[in-house]
Amino acid sequence: MTKLSVNINKIATLRNARGGDRPNVVQAAKDCERFGAQGITVHPRPDERHIRYQDVYDLKEVVTTEFNIEGNPTPDFLKLVKEVRPEQATLVPDAPDAITSNAGWDTQKHEGFLTDVIGELKELGIRTSIFVDPNERMIEGAKLVGTDRVELYTEAYAKHYHDNREQAIAPYLAAAKRAQEFGIGLNAGHDLDLDNLKYLHDTLPGLLEVSIGHALICDALYFGLENTIQQYLRQLK
Ligand SMILES: CC(=O)[C@@H](O)[C@H](O)COP(=O)(O)O
Numbered sequence: 001m002t003k004l005s006v007n008i009n010k011i012a013t014l015r016n017a018r019g020g021d022r023p024n025v026v027q028a029a030k031d032c033e034r035f036g037a038q039g040i041t042v043h044p045r046p047d048e049r050h051i052r053y054q055d056v057y058d059l060k061e062v063v064t065t066e067f068n069i070e071g072n073p074t075p076d077f078l079k080l081v082k083e084v085r086p087e088q089a090t091l092v093p094d095a096p097d098a099i100t101s102n103a104g105w106d107t108q109k110h111e112g113f114l115t116d117v118i119g120e121l122k123e124l125g126i127r128t129s130i131f132v133d134p135n136e137r138m139i140e141g142a143k144l145v146g147t148d149r150v151e152l153y154t155e156a157y158a159k160h161y162h163d164n165r166e167q168a169i170a171p172y173l174a175a176a177k178r179a180q181e182f183g184i185g186l187n188a189g190h191d192l193d194l195d196n197l198k199y200l201h202d203t204l205p206g207l208l209e210v211s212i213g214h215a216l217i218c219d220a221l222y223f224g225l226e227n228t229i230q231q232y233l234r235q236l237k
């Protein structure tokens with residue numbers, strides 16, 4: 001079964017546009033769960049342009065499904081994660097000024113750092129995932145650093161899906177098979193939507209979770225949040 005974790009960053013973006021509390025991020029997370037989401041993802045960034053650190057503490061009090069915190073493991077991020085203790089922490093090597101995540105880890109270059117951070121989080125009972133490009137060498141590095149899971153960075157898949165989906169998914173399939181051989185759990189995310197999700201789900205073996213935010217929240221403007229989540233869940237059957 002592939003779980004749908006709804007990334008609620010964009011709910012916070014909308015709230016922050018006016019500085020008030022509408023829409024309420026905590027209520028949105030509760031509603032996503034009520035409408036069927038099997039997890040809630042947030043990606044607090046250092047400038048707190050969408051999810052704020054305080055949101056993460058507030059969400060921890062209410063999220064009853066799987067709470068996944070994504071981000072670059074800076075000292076501030078690690079302090080937050082260690083205090084909140086989500087079910088899963090996804091480490092993403094994004095620069096503070098990046099508009100959005102734009103690359104996976106070089107797991108070989110950063111082997112020592114990732115090994116240390118992953119070890120610390122696992123000791124606290126937090127499942128770890130690392131954001132990686134669909135590259136078999138990076139999966140081999142992921143094995144060495146001891147992560148529980150990898151999250152395949154699906155931007156390239158999404159970008160090329162409509163040109164040639166077999167070609168677009170080929171590197172992901174190879175990476176997924178390698179992860180499976182190593183006993184590493186498989187997540188995926190970035191730019192997934194109602195067009196490209198089903199093929200990804202049906203093609204990648206052992207896909208445990210997808211985290212989806214931008215497209216899902218955009219779809220919710222037209223279809224409503226409950227209906228949208230139901231539509232995404234149907235792609236994962
Ligand atoms: C790791 C990843 O792909 C997502 O967390 C994505 O980066 C969402 O972050 P933004 O909402 O800040 O674009």
Ligand SMILES: NCC(=O)COP(=O)(O)O
Pocket residue numbers: 007041070151188189190191192211212213214215216
């Ligand atoms: N990990 C990916 C994520 O949480 C959401 O990415 P996107 O759907 O906002 O591109």
